[in-house]
Amino acid sequence: MPDILQVSDLHFGGVFLPDRAAGVHRVAERRRPDVVVIAGDFTQRARSRQFNAARAFIDRFEAPIVVTPGNHDLPVYRLIERTVAPYRKYRDSIEASLDQVHSFDGLTIVALNSTRPLRVTTGSLSSSQLDFAADAFGRAPAGDLRIVVTHHHVAYPPAFRAPRAMIGGERVVSRLEQLGVRVLLAGHLHSTLIGDSIRLMPRLVAGVARRDGLIISQSGTATSTRGRGPERGKNSFNYISIGPEQTVVTHYGWNQSNQAFESVADHAFPSGAGAAGDEPADARGGEEG
Ligand SMILES: [Fe+2]
Numbered sequence: 001m002p003d004i005l006q007v008s009d010l011h012f013g014g015v016f017l018p019d020r021a022a023g024v025h026r027v028a029e030r031r032r033p034d035v036v037v038i039a040g041d042f043t044q045r046a047r048s049r050q051f052n053a054a055r056a057f058i059d060r061f062e063a064p065i066v067v068t069p070g071n072h073d074l075p076v077y078r079l080i081e082r083t084v085a086p087y088r089k090y091r092d093s094i095e096a097s098l099d100q101v102h103s104f105d106g107l108t109i110v111a112l113n114s115t116r117p118l119r120v121t122t123g124s125l126s127s128s129q130l131d132f133a134a135d136a137f138g139r140a141p142a143g144d145l146r147i148v149v150t151h152h153h154v155a156y157p158p159a160f161r162a163p164r165a166m167i168g169g170e171r172v173v174s175r176l177e178q179l180g181v182r183v184l185l186a187g188h189l190h191s192t193l194i195g196d197s198i199r200l201m202p203r204l205v206a207g208v209a210r211r212d213g214l215i216i217s218q219s220g221t222a223t224s225t226r227g228r229g230p231e232r233g234k235n236s237f238n239y240i241s242i243g244p245e246q247t248v249v250t251h252y253g254w255n256q257s258n259q260a261f262e263s264v265a266d267h268a269f270p271s272g273a274g275a276a277g278d279e280p281a282d283a284r285g286g287e288e289g
């Protein structure tokens with residue numbers, strides 16, 4: 001089963017840290033992931049030269065890449081461009097399609113664009129985008145692990161309360177749980193959060209029974225000075241190893257002394273949808289780490 005390297009919030013521009021980028025590539029060269037997911041905010045200000053630098057970063061990976069845009073990939077301060085062609089530079093340099101389906105061995109990944117050009121920082125997913133995911137998973141081989149990638153986060157670390165960035169995130173997670181999605185990958189918060197949705201988001205949509213949670217894997221900023229909350233001044237990313245029985249999400253953090261990303265914690269979950277929901281949330285163990 002595949003390994004996924006998940007990074008986000010590169011923020012090429014004035015806040016970008018080249019030594020962290022080299023550190024991400026060194027981990028990729030050592031662990032050789034099957035897929036690299038980049039969950040948005042490639043640039044700081046959506047400038048062409050920033051996108052070009054991000055493209056060069058992408059092209060150094062050997063593995064196939066799955067991407068989704070972040071709010072910083074839109075020209076926030078260039079109102080005409082934001083109104084007329086908000087994704088033009090992103091499409092030219094990074095990826096032409098905003099919502100995509102990727103099939104790998106045993107894995108179907110749907111990347112959904114959560115940015116909204118008329119909003120500055122918050123995001124959302126429309127019903128038609130969730131229908132797009134449902135259709136993609138409906139066509140996928142039976143038994144494929146189902147993964148969704150988006151930029152805006154849906155949950156917060158306990159010590160870091162802030163306004164929720166994904167408008168309607170509860171509705172989104174509820175729908176994804178019903179679709180049998182096993183892993184949701186996101187960024188934007190600039191602070192790592194890894195856990196089961198039933199534990200992290202105990203109340204979703206009223207009246208909808210929940211049996212199966214999904215693994216929420218939110219990565220911090222891999223290569224910028226913009227770490228927030230518990231990761232203020234820190235850099236991090238996640239690495240997901242999917243085995244037949246167990247999925248392990250490893251949180252990597254930058255060690256300034258060693259000038260390298262190092263494993264901080266392994267968070268282990270059952271791989272199969274359903275396994276996490278068979279017991280009451282407070283009786284399950286293993287996902288904290
Ligand atoms: Fe960001």
Ligand SMILES: [Fe+2]
Nearest residue numbers: 041070071188
């Ligand atoms: Fe963002």
